Amino acid sequence: MTVTNADRRRANREARLKRKKKIHKVLTGVLLAMCVVTAVIVIAALFSGDAYNDEDSFKAYASEYFKEVDETKNVGQPQELVKFGTPLSAAMEYPITGQSSMDGYIQGIAEALVNQFETDHKGAGKEDTIAMLVDYDSYKTQRAAIGLVFSEEQRKADKRQMTPISSNIYTYNFSTDTGMPLTAIQIFNPDYKDFCSQYMTKYFKEKYPDQLVKRYQNALSNAEENFNKFVLTEKGVKFYFDAGTVVNKEEGPIAVEVTYQELKGVIRDQIEIRAIDPSRPMVALTFDDGPFPKTSNRILDCLEEYGAVATFFELGQNVAAYPEVVKREAELGMEIGSHSWSHPDLKKLKPKQVRKQIDKTNNALKKACGQTASVFRPPYGNNSKAVEKHAKAPIVLWSVDTLDWKSRKAKSVMKVVKGVKNLDGRVILMHSIYDSTAKAVEQMVPWLLKEGYQLVTVSELLQYRYNETPKNGKFYGYDYFYLK
CATH class of the missing domain: 3.30.565.40 (Fervidobacterium nodosum Rt17-B1 like)
Incomplete structure (x- = not known):
């Protein structure tokens, strides 16, 4: 067979082409390896201590x-x-x-x-x-x-x-x-906890039969705290369960979405938004010196049961000790005010000390519930120029003193309240640290509602009864809360 120059040139071209392809493959491999190494380095950097x-x-x-x-x-x-x-x-x-x-x-x-x-x-x-x-x-x-x-x-x-x-x-x-923020009672009908308990027990038994923790039934009982982590979505309500509460901790937090169709009769057709009618009588319940878990929660239980609100003037030192109570107050739509840090007579303090009492309390409130005080009540009702300067909120007193701190009797507290002929526009003073006061509230709230009064916060009372936009640093004293 004769090999021509053309054949030799063609053979040489093919050989050069093969060598180029081989070199290209080697370079490509090197580049890929470099990319992989770089990626590993980047990922390691992202998750390393450095x-x-x-x-x-x-x-x-x-x-x-x-x-x-x-x-x-x-x-x-x-x-x-x-x-x-x-x-x-x-x-x-x-x-x-x-x-x-x-x-x-x-x-x-x-x-x-x-x-x-x-x-x-x-x-x-x-x-x-x-x-x-x-x-x-x-x-x-x-x-x-x-x-x-x-x-x-x-x-x-x-x-x-x-x-x-x-x-x-x-x-x-x-x-x-x-x-x-909305609370569960505004979204669900009162018996929603029973439905959730039955639904979730069945769901977890079927979905995680081998991963259930020993006492999972406790986390799925009809106690309210078991179903207080939830969000509304476009399709339904998504409930969350912390890692290790129902199934093995390795599974992490669990989310279970229940459709609106499944929740029919359990969830309200419309969210309950508390409306205030300016043409109807209204009164503001206020509580000083808390929070204190036993009595404050008892008062909150009553207010929640009747869909009512109140204003709590809290001591900063108690807020720091019992932040979970303040958080619950906020979640239930209560108005949260400041009553100083440690209940001194602010008139006897220097301006710098007054400011410290107020700022320290606001910091504790923000840590507990994410907000500072919307109103301020000085201890003993003693106002001063320093208080007005540093309060950072409207300064609010009261117009009905129940003397609950003195009598320590629910009967006496109710006698004072019922003895006021017209409570429209009034601010009632109580203290959330006495069992007798909590007992009085359990009688007072249904009685006021039966008498036709709307229970509102102090700020709402100023807006809807006195047509006043609450002003920071303004003093609303005893004489203010009487209808002229």
């Missing part, structure tokens, strides 16, 4: 976390709250809805979560690296409400790896009409 060492790198670390989290954000624009420190750092995303009252409340929640994180790890050493990362889900509904879920994860550096050490779920529902 993932961040300054504010900028922590922001990048948090940003990557938020990208990876699978979430539903149907409401609001994401807003970031980032605090870098040694050893504690926190990053949180929360929504801005454009509704001022709702946004103020949500921002308060965000700040309170960060503050709580810092308090919980106050004893952490400088050698520790602990991060709190909080993301959210938000849901639109067809019930004039939105649902909001905060998912918190805390991580700690362990052998250069950021290892999860805890997780928590926080749920909120807000009225799109008022911008205020």
Whole structure:
């Protein structure tokens, strides 16, 4: 066979082409290997103890976390709250809805979560690296409400790896009409807990037959606290159960969505929004010196039962001791006011001391329930220029003194209240630390409602009965709360 020059050139071209392809494959392999190594390095950096060492790198670390989290954000624009420190750092995303009252409340929640994180790890050493990362889900509904879920994860550096050490779920529902948080009683009919207990028991037995913890029945009984983590969604109500409460902790927090069709007869057709009729008589119940768990919760139980509200003027030192009571007050729609930190006579204090009493209490309230005092009542009713300057809220006294602190008898308290011929526009003074007062409230609330009175907060009374927009630093004394 004769080999021509053309054949030789063709053979040479094919050989060169094969060599190029081989080189290309080698280079491609090298590049792929480099990409893999780079990716591994990046991932390791993200989750290693050295993932961040300054504010900028922590922001990048948090940003990557938020990208990876699978979430539903149907409401609001994401807003970031980032605090870098040694050893504690926190990053949180929360929504801005454009509704001022709702946004103020949500921002308060965000700040309170960060503050709580810092308090919980106050004893952490400088050698520790602990991060709190909080993301959210938000849901639109067809019930004039939105649902909001905060998912918190805390991580700690362990052998250069950021290892999860805890997780928590926080749920909120807000009225799109008022911008205020909604309570279970506004959403469900009173017997909803019985339905939830039966539904969830059946669900978990069928879905997780081999993962149930020993005492799972306790977490699924008809106690209200078992079903207080829920959000309204477009399709139904999503209930959350903390890790380890019903099924093995390894399963993590569990969410169970129940459709509106399944909840028919259990959920209200419309959300119950408390309406105030200016043409009808109204009265404000107020309570000083709390919170105190036993008596405050007994009073709250009564108010919740009748769908009523009151104003609680709390002592900061008690708020710090019993924050869960204040949180419940806020969740039930009560108005929360300040009564100073430790109940001194503010007229005898220097302005700097007055300010400290007020600011310290507001900080405790914000930590407990995400908001500061909307009204202020000075101890003993003693007002001063320093109080008006530093109160940061309307200063409110009373017009009916039940003397419950003196009598310590429910019968005597009721005698005082019933002895006032016309309670319209009045502010009734009581104290939430006495059993006798709690007993009196259990008689007083149904009696007032039967007499045709609306139970309102102090701020609502000013607005609807006296046509007054409450003003910070303004003194509303004894003589103010009498209809002229």
